[in-house]
Amino acid sequence: MSSVSVGRVLRRGVCAGAVGALVVAGLGNGAAFAADVAQSDQLWIQAPYEQTVTVAPDGGAAQYRSLALGLYHDNQNFTVTDGRLTVDASGLAGVAEVAWPGNCTPNDAGTVAVCDTGDVPTRYSAQVQLKVRAAAGASVGAQGAIEYSAEATGGPDGTLVAPQGSAETFVTVGSGPDLGVSAPQDVTGVETGTSLTVPFSVTNTGNETAHGFSVKMWATYGLDVVTRYPQCTYTGPDDSGQYTPMTYVTCSFDTDVAPGATVELPEPLRLAVTDHALYERFDYEVQPGGGATDLDGSDNNRTWRIDADNTADFAVRGTEVSGAAGDTVTAGFRFVNRGPAWVGNVSSGDPVAVIDYYLPEGTTAVSVPDTCRNAWTSGDDPAIGHYACTLPMWAKPDLKVGFPFQLRIDRVVADATGRVVARPDYGTSFAFDPNSRNNSAKVVVNPTA
Structure with a gap:
């Protein structure tokens, strides 16, 4: 079911992947194609458009951050193998440095590497995990770019090549808190009338303390937010029929979250699966308090999908x-x-x-x-x-x-x-x-x- 609270939409990759998944779902096993109709396929690179790294402390090394990359293609009627992702980090000179994983072979300068991604799926999955950190002496606000190219074996012509310039990552040196919330595992077949505990913890991977944090939550009509915190306000669900019936919660907690620390809510967050539940979702978002800007918003929002056993x-x-x-x-x-x-x-x-x-x-x-x-x-x-x-x-x-x-x-x-x-x-x-x-x-x- 669709996001009520979403982070930044990537300029490339995710949208193409979603469209590709829909197209592939309609293709089936290829039996519906006429024999004389040529099929097509396309290779794509998935990479974040932006990545922030924390500035190096005086006299010390900066903290590495993970950068997940991968390849996927459109048409499941083709088997695509031997994916090769070329990562050009030469544009990070003086800004950031890369630690290459075992499936990447860098050049002598250590700035460009060819990464083996193996078989290429039709849905994105992270096949290459780079580590990136700010270079010593790089100041806050410094920015560089990583460029990518890719090819693989397979497709209608035997070789697939990703469109030139279709993916790049801008790496920026920053300073501040970086809060993230744990990712939940979707659940299915949940009995109505039961309750669930939301896996909710907040971690600061930034280099500055978050002085308090705010939380927003959205629960669809089949879920009741049982836990009531005095730091929160609760509205909905709307019963007028004018708006989608949801419960909205906004909270402000004064707990400090130091760099590297993980904190929990004052008590476990419980949801009740009501008798009218079916395809439910619970969205939640965290932001640092005190007017601070979060360094990386990609892990600030989570969606928990809950499918009830109902009709x-x-x-x-x-x-x-x-x-x-x-x-x-x-x-x-x-x-x-x-x-x-x-x-x-x-x-x-x-x-x-x-x-x-x-x-x-x-x-x-x-x-x-x-x-x-x-x-x-x-x-x-x-x-x-x-x-x-x-x-x-x-x-x-x-x-x-x-x-x-x-x-x-x-x-x-x-x-x-x-x-x-x-x-x-x-x-x-x-x-x-x-x-x-x-x-x-x-x-x-x-x-x-």
């Missing part, structure tokens, strides 16, 4: 109306979430459901709800109108939404039957729905019985 019964209900030729009748339908769970596409923002309405024969829509659009395609019967209606990105239990179409009866057809079908925005069925039979209904104009 939601989506159903649609049709109607029956009668009229003479030339009459306009209300011949719509209704959607209802019978629960017990809510469903929310909080991460993607996609509609929680799309409802296709194929009009009864002999009718024309003269008034259409605002959330519906003409969806006629070349595969439809040209004599039958087809509309697609969308719901919001979430549906609470007992949500009822009516779609009051106004239809003109152009000609009277006995038992003219329209079809209403609820489906996901992507795909054909709801994985959480225990009763697919009521995902469709009929709208009948001039029933005979």
Whole structure:
């Protein structure tokens, strides 16, 4: 489900990887491709666009920071091996220095290395772990750049090459606190009615003390924040239907976090998994207090995904109306979430459901709800109108939404039957729905019985 609180979006790599993953998911095993259609593939470099290193103390060496790098490609129908990532750190002269891992072979100057990444996946994973630290004598604000190039064996032509200039990392010397929160492990199959402890600790990897810290938290509708700290304010969830139903928490703690120290919250942070939980997420973010700027925001935000063992019964209900030729009748339908769970596409923002309405024969829509659009395609019967209606990105239990179409009866057809079908925005069925039979209904104009 989609981020409520996110850090800096990388200029390259992550977005391309997400798009690539979607494309690959639709490719399957390649059977759908016609024999005469050439397939393509592309190699990509994943590297952070920015990296801050702490200034070296007087007379001492600076602290190393990790820099995770990797290669990935787009098309899972190809096997791609022997990845070779060239890392050019010559642009860091006088600013920072690199410690090369065992899978990198540097040149004599130690500024450029070819790193063996092995087999190349279609989803990014860190295959090279550099260590970078500020050079002795480099002042705060000094900046240099690492450039990359890469190639691998495989793809439609036997060799894949990453686009030139597609990745670089700007390394800046800084000073200050650098707070980060521990990364949680996503959980699935959680029973409703149970409680969970958030793995929440704050570590300062900077070179200055954080004098206090602030915390923000967001919990989706199926989670209750049980632990209440006097240092926090709690709002939500919103029940008006105007906003996504979430609980928002803002906190300010006066605990100092020294360089290298890890601190916990005053007591464990507990969440309750409610009876209406399904696809949940808990987001949290930490920032240093006292107006200080965090050196590296990449580990300040975390998302914990919690999937409950629950169901939601989506159903649609049709109607029956009668009229003479030339009459306009209300011949719509209704959607209802019978629960017990809510469903929310909080991460993607996609509609929680799309409802296709194929009009009864002999009718024309003269008034259409605002959330519906003409969806006629070349595969439809040209004599039958087809509309697609969308719901919001979430549906609470007992949500009822009516779609009051106004239809003109152009000609009277006995038992003219329209079809209403609820489906996901992507795909054909709801994985959480225990009763697919009521995902469709009929709208009948001039029933005979």
